[in-house]
Amino acid sequence: MVNLGGWDISFYLVIFLYGYFLFTKASFKCMVQRLLPITLALSILTTVFFVYGFMTGMPAAGNGLSILLAAVKALNCWSWLLVIFAFAYKKLQALGVSFKDQDGQELPFGGGALNQLASIDLSRLDSRINNVKIDVACDVTNPLIGVNGASAVFGPQKGSTPEVVKLLDENLGHYAEVIKRVLGKDIAHIEGAGAAGGLGTGLMAFLNANLKKGVDLVIEYTGFEDRINGADYVFTGEGSIDGQTLFGMTPFGVASIAEKYSIPVIAFAGRICNGVEPLYDHGFTSIVGILKGCPSLEDAFKSGETNLAFAAENICRVLKM
Incomplete structure (x- = not known):
C-alpha cells in the first residue's frame, strides 16, 4: 500500500538513491563531507517540522500538504544519512591514510x-x-x-x-x-x-x-601474574566450558599462568560440555557445574549469581576440611 504521508515511498527511494551514489561514485564521499554543515542544518529544520506536524495532527493522505510532508520526510531522511556518513567519513580519514x-x-x-x-x-x-x-x-x-x-x-x-x-x-x-x-x-x-x-x-x-589474545592483554594489564603470587587456590569461570576453552578462552589463560606456580585452579561453569578432559592437562584441577536441577535457559540466567555463590561456598567447605 502506497502511503504518501508515511515512509513507504520516501524512505526506500532515498535509501536506493543513496546506496547507488555511495557505491558507484568515487567523488560522492567528498561531496558528502563538503555538504556536512548544510545537511546538518536541513536535518534539524526538517525534524522540527516533523515534530510540529505530529503535534498538530497529520494531514489527510492525498492532499497537497500530505504530499509536501512526504517530500519533507524524504529530505529529512536524506539529510540525516548524509550527516551520519559525513561524520563517519571524517573519522575514517582522520588518521590521514x-x-x-x-x-x-x-x-x-x-x-x-x-x-x-x-x-x-x-x-x-x-x-x-x-x-x-x-x-x-x-x-x-x-x-x-x-x-x-x-x-x-x-x-x-x-x-x-x-x-x-x-x-x-x-x-x-x-x-x-x-x-x-x-x-x-x-x-x-x-x-x-x-x-x-x-x-x-x-x-x-x-x-x-x-x-x-584478549585474555593475554587482560592478564598483562591487570598484573594478574603478580596478583596470584602466594595464592593457595585460583577460582575462575565461564558461562560454558567445553573443548573450545582450550583455544585461548579466559579460563585457559588464567589456568596457564597458575600452572607456572603450581597453584590449583577450580573453574566454575553454567554449562560443561563434551571435550573438557584435555583441560586437566593444562592447569585445571577441577571443573564445577553450578546449575541446580535442570532449569530453563532463562531461569539459569536469572539465578546465575546465587548458583555461583552456592557452588563456590560448597567448594570452599571441602577445601576447609
Missing part, C-alpha cells in the same frame, strides 16, 4: 573497489601515532586471504555469494600486495589479519599495532 586509484582519486568505501587501489598516501598520517604503542585484543586467528581468510569465512555470514566471496578475496589480495609494495609489510597470511573483515590488516599496516 588515503587509498587512491591510478588517477590519484580516492577510492569509494567498500572492498569492491580495492581492485582499483594503486597507491596509499600516508603523507597526512598523524605523526603522533609513531609514539603510541597500540595493543589490540583479537581472538580471531583468520588471515586476510585464502580459504580461511576474511572473505571466505565471514563473507557468507553476511550474505555474500560464492562469486562475491571470490571477488572480495581477490581484491583483498591486491590490497595486501599494495601494502607490501608501499610499506614493506607482508601481512596477508598473519594470524588475525582477517579479523573484523580485514581490520586487523589495517591496524598492523598503518598503526603498527600488535594483535594479542
Whole structure:
C-alpha cells in the first residue's frame, strides 16, 4: 500500500538513491563531507517540522500538504544519512591514510573497489601515532586471504555469494600486495589479519599495532601474574566450558599462568560440555557445574549469581576440611 504521508515511498527511494551514489561514485564521499554543515542544518529544520506536524495532527493522505510532508520526510531522511556518513567519513580519514586509484582519486568505501587501489598516501598520517604503542585484543586467528581468510569465512555470514566471496578475496589480495609494495609489510597470511573483515590488516599496516589474545592483554594489564603470587587456590569461570576453552578462552589463560606456580585452579561453569578432559592437562584441577536441577535457559540466567555463590561456598567447605 502506497502511503504518501508515511515512509513507504520516501524512505526506500532515498535509501536506493543513496546506496547507488555511495557505491558507484568515487567523488560522492567528498561531496558528502563538503555538504556536512548544510545537511546538518536541513536535518534539524526538517525534524522540527516533523515534530510540529505530529503535534498538530497529520494531514489527510492525498492532499497537497500530505504530499509536501512526504517530500519533507524524504529530505529529512536524506539529510540525516548524509550527516551520519559525513561524520563517519571524517573519522575514517582522520588518521590521514588515503587509498587512491591510478588517477590519484580516492577510492569509494567498500572492498569492491580495492581492485582499483594503486597507491596509499600516508603523507597526512598523524605523526603522533609513531609514539603510541597500540595493543589490540583479537581472538580471531583468520588471515586476510585464502580459504580461511576474511572473505571466505565471514563473507557468507553476511550474505555474500560464492562469486562475491571470490571477488572480495581477490581484491583483498591486491590490497595486501599494495601494502607490501608501499610499506614493506607482508601481512596477508598473519594470524588475525582477517579479523573484523580485514581490520586487523589495517591496524598492523598503518598503526603498527600488535594483535594479542584478549585474555593475554587482560592478564598483562591487570598484573594478574603478580596478583596470584602466594595464592593457595585460583577460582575462575565461564558461562560454558567445553573443548573450545582450550583455544585461548579466559579460563585457559588464567589456568596457564597458575600452572607456572603450581597453584590449583577450580573453574566454575553454567554449562560443561563434551571435550573438557584435555583441560586437566593444562592447569585445571577441577571443573564445577553450578546449575541446580535442570532449569530453563532463562531461569539459569536469572539465578546465575546465587548458583555461583552456592557452588563456590560448597567448594570452599571441602577445601576447609
